[in-house]
Amino acid sequence: MVKLSVRDLRITYGEGPSEKVALSGVNLDIHEHEIFGIIGPANSGKTSFLRAINRMDEFTLGMDVRGSVKLDGTEVRDWANVYALRRRIGVVFPLPVGLPMSVYDNVALSPRLRGVRKRSVLDEKVEQCLTRAALWDEVKDRLGTLGSLLSGGQQQRLTIARALSQEPDLLLLDEFSIAVDPVTTMRIEDVLVDLKQDMTIVLVTNLVQQARRLADRTAFFLMGECVEIAETEELFTGEVKDPRTRDYVDGRFG
Amino acid sequence: MFGPTARTVQDQLVERRVRVGLGLVTAVLVLPVVLILGVLVVKGGPMISMEFLFSDPTNGMTEGGIFPALIGTVWLVGFALLFSVPVGIAAALYLSEYAPDNWVTRAINLAIINLAGVPSIVHALFGLGAFVLFAGFGTSILAASLTLAVMTLPVVIVATRESLQAVPMEFREACWSMGATRWQTIWRIVLPNSITGILTGVILEVSRTAGETAPIMFTGAAFFLPFLPESVWDQTMAMSLHLFVVSTQVPDVPEALPYGVALVMILMVLTMNALSIGFRMWLRGRRKW
Numbered sequence: 001m002v003k004l005s006v007r008d009l010r011i012t013y014g015e016g017p018s019e020k021v022a023l024s025g026v027n028l029d030i031h032e033h034e035i036f037g038i039i040g041p042a043n044s045g046k047t048s049f050l051r052a053i054n055r056m057d058e059f060t061l062g063m064d065v066r067g068s069v070k071l072d073g074t075e076v077r078d079w080a081n082v083y084a085l086r087r088r089i090g091v092v093f094p095l096p097v098g099l100p101m102s103v104y105d106n107v108a109l110s111p112r113l114r115g116v117r118k119r120s121v122l123d124e125k126v127e128q129c130l131t132r133a134a135l136w137d138e139v140k141d142r143l144g145t146l147g148s149l150l151s152g153g154q155q156q157r158l159t160i161a162r163a164l165s166q167e168p169d170l171l172l173l174d175e176f177s178i179a180v181d182p183v184t185t186m187r188i189e190d191v192l193v194d195l196k197q198d199m200t201i202v203l204v205t206n207l208v209q210q211a212r213r214l215a216d217r218t219a220f221f222l223m224g225e226c227v228e229i230a231e232t233e234e235l236f237t238g239e240v241k242d243p244r245t246r247d248y249v250d251g252r253f254g
Numbered sequence: 255m256f257g258p259t260a261r262t263v264q265d266q267l268v269e270r271r272v273r274v275g276l277g278l279v280t281a282v283l284v285l286p287v288v289l290i291l292g293v294l295v296v297k298g299g300p301m302i303s304m305e306f307l308f309s310d311p312t313n314g315m316t317e318g319g320i321f322p323a324l325i326g327t328v329w330l331v332g333f334a335l336l337f338s339v340p341v342g343i344a345a346a347l348y349l350s351e352y353a354p355d356n357w358v359t360r361a362i363n364l365a366i367i368n369l370a371g372v373p374s375i376v377h378a379l380f381g382l383g384a385f386v387l388f389a390g391f392g393t394s395i396l397a398a399s400l401t402l403a404v405m406t407l408p409v410v411i412v413a414t415r416e417s418l419q420a421v422p423m424e425f426r427e428a429c430w431s432m433g434a435t436r437w438q439t440i441w442r443i444v445l446p447n448s449i450t451g452i453l454t455g456v457i458l459e460v461s462r463t464a465g466e467t468a469p470i471m472f473t474g475a476a477f478f479l480p481f482l483p484e485s486v487w488d489q490t491m492a493m494s495l496h497l498f499v500v501s502t503q504v505p506d507v508p509e510a511l512p513y514g515v516a517l518v519m520i521l522m523v524l525t526m527n528a529l530s531i532g533f534r535m536w537l538r539g540r541r542k543w
Contacts, residue, residue: 056431061355087433097428100447109442110432159428166432 003170003200004030004053008067011048015062022048026067026226028219035192035201037215037232039208039248044221046204047094050172053202054089055082071170087114090163090199094175096155098147099162103130103139106147106158110165125165132195133161134187153184160188164195171201177210189214208249212236220245294517301514310480315500316507320515325482326395326490327522330470331463333399333486334406339456341403342410349411350418351440370408377405378469386473396486398474405469406459413455417448450534457530461523467494477503493519 009026012019023045030036038046048063050056055076057063069076071085079085087110099106107126108116116122126143130136135157139150147158156176163171173192177185192201192214205211211218212232219229220242228235228245240246247253258266305319312318345366353359381401391397421444429439467475476489477499483490493515501512 054431056427059427059430083433083435085433086431089431091428091431093424093428095424097424099425099428099443101442109429109434112442113432113434113438162428162432 001032002029003032003072004202005070005073006030006068007070009049009052009069010066011045011052011057012064012066013060013062021224023221023224023226028226028229030200030202031217032200033196034216035196035203035214037211037218038202038204038221039206039211039218040221040227041248041253042206043223045224046221047174049221050091050174050202050204053170053172054086054091055079056091058082087166088168088170090166090168090171092156092159092163092171092173092176094178096152096159096179098150098155098158100146100148102144103147103150103158104143107161107165109162129161129164130158132164132191133157134191135161153180156180156184157188160191169199171195171199172204173201174204175206177205177207185210208251212249220248222248291520294513294520297510298513298515298517301510302517306514307518311478311496314506315478315504316511320493320496320518322480322482323491323493323496323515324518324522326475327464327493327519329395329483329486329490330399330402330474330492331460333395334402334463335456335460337400338403338407338410338459342407342455343414343452345407346411346414346418347440350415351436351444366408366411369404370412372405374405374466374468377401378472380404381469382472392487393472393476393489394474394487395483395490396474398470398490398492399486401469401473402463402466405466406463409459409462410455413458414448414452417451417455418444420451421447449537453530453534453537457527460526460530464519464523464526465494467492467498471495493522 006026006028009023010021011023012021014020026045026049038049040046048057051060051063052065052069053071053076057065071088076085099109101109104126107129108122111122111125116125127136127140130139135154138154139145139158147155150158156179160176176188180188189210192203195201203211203215215232217229218232218235220227220235222244227242228240230238230240234240235245236249307319307324308321309319310321311323349359349363353362378401381397381404385391385397385400386393389397391400425443425447426439429443430436434442470492474489475492475495477495479489479491497512497515497519500507500515
């Protein structure tokens with residue numbers, strides 16, 4: 001089953017002579033229950049791609065998205081209620097954003113936004129999400145501390161727990177390991193593999209090997225162009241259509 | 255090898271001079287504050303008594319107390335806040351969180367800054383025209399408070415907008431990306447993290463409102479009215495106008511009386527500031543920031 005279908009996607013910033021094309025001519029399908037990796041150097045349009053999926057372009061002045069992005073066959077532009085769309089999609093940003101509220105409140109935020117008030121339901125949800133994000137054991141005795149006081153790695157897992165509390169069927173990760181130590185990165189990677197049972201994951205990463213470890217299929221973005229999409233192993237070891245892909249995954253540029 | 259060179263010696267000298275220079279300027283700034291408070295306490299201190307605070311002026315305002323003026327100022331400031339704080343915060347929320355970044359918004363922002371620069375006597379005439387005459391409120395607490403509110407709105411708006419914008423954008427984006435509406439984000443993230451700054455704006459406003467004389471002179475404050483107001487339709491005495499009156503308009507006032515009035519005014523503002531600082535600390539403690 002195709003979860004996310006993207007056709008002729010073109011993303012630009014600014015208008016007129018100062019217009020800058022971030023991404024163009026992207027066509028790809030992301031399947032249900034797969035981890036779809038996106039690799040590529042900085043400024044290749046990876047983050048813009050993610051922002052187009054849950055319509056976060058609406059927060060960025062001058063960002064313009066053309067083409068088609070369909071989630072479960074429905075154009076995301078056509079969702080009358082953008083909040084319902086976003087509640088289905090979890091997002092993890094590059095730098096961990098521990099909201100300035102307690103660890104508990106961070107994870108309970110999404111259920112509360114949906115109107116859940118009952119303490120027992122929230123308690124259960126918080127424990128479940130923190131456990132799945134491999135953070136429960138470290139914070140279970142201090143759920144009242146401020147989320148933004150946790151260490152960077154803990155905050156990133158808190159962010160993941162918060163995304164999970166949305167019960168998303170699509171999880172977008174944008175270079176989640178950029179501010180996280182290697183050990184924590186490995187723990188989060190294990191978590192992601194488990195999560196695949198329940199949701200579809202789009203993993204944007206600047207670590208080529210991370211895509212290799214996790215992704216079922218991987219796309220290579222370069223300077224606003226989707227150069228290649230292939231089974232991950234194929235991309236790393238087999239025949240590639242474009243020599244630039246081979247050069248990048250082998251670390252000859254980037 | 256690592257000893258001082260001509261260059262580092264020179265740098266050190268400049269550093270010292272700058273430090274001393276800036277410190278001296280600051281000291282000069284503190285001087286008037288100390289002098290004002292000192293003179294007021296020395297000259298007006300002996301006036302302060304329960305009788306002074308809680309009785310009416312008598313004998314052509316040359317004797318007795320200031321109670322009607324004290325209560326009048328509380329009414330005026332209270333009602334002015336009642337109008338300007340909700341309106342100011344609402345406007346700041348719209349400008350900061352909702353308004354698109356276009357020429358209309360920029361024009362509104364410019365208008366607010368200009369409003370802050372309008373002399374208070376002009377506000378007084380506006381209040382006279384708009385509230386006293388056009389709206390038909392007459393010279394009343396209502397008209398005077400509304401005039402004060404219009405005058406101090408920019409203070410609240412600017413302070414609120416600035417503390418809203420001090421909340422990092424990432425917090426908002428993280429919240430929006432979860433499907434929170436702008437209002438949910440404001441309520442759960444933005445306001446709890448900017449409330450102390452907003453309160454600071456309100457404190458500034460209180461101090462300014464309590465001290466203004468011109469805007470209330472034409473709109474609701476009375477020269478001599480030894481009764482307490484019973485509704486917003488009444489006129490009232492006010493501390494600021496009373497100080498002006500006993501200093502310049504009434505013959506044979508004992509020298510200490512105006513100083514006593516001024517001292518009470520300053521104490522009122524200081525007490526208000528202390529209360530809100532305490533409230534802010536309490537809020538901060540509760541949030542375990």
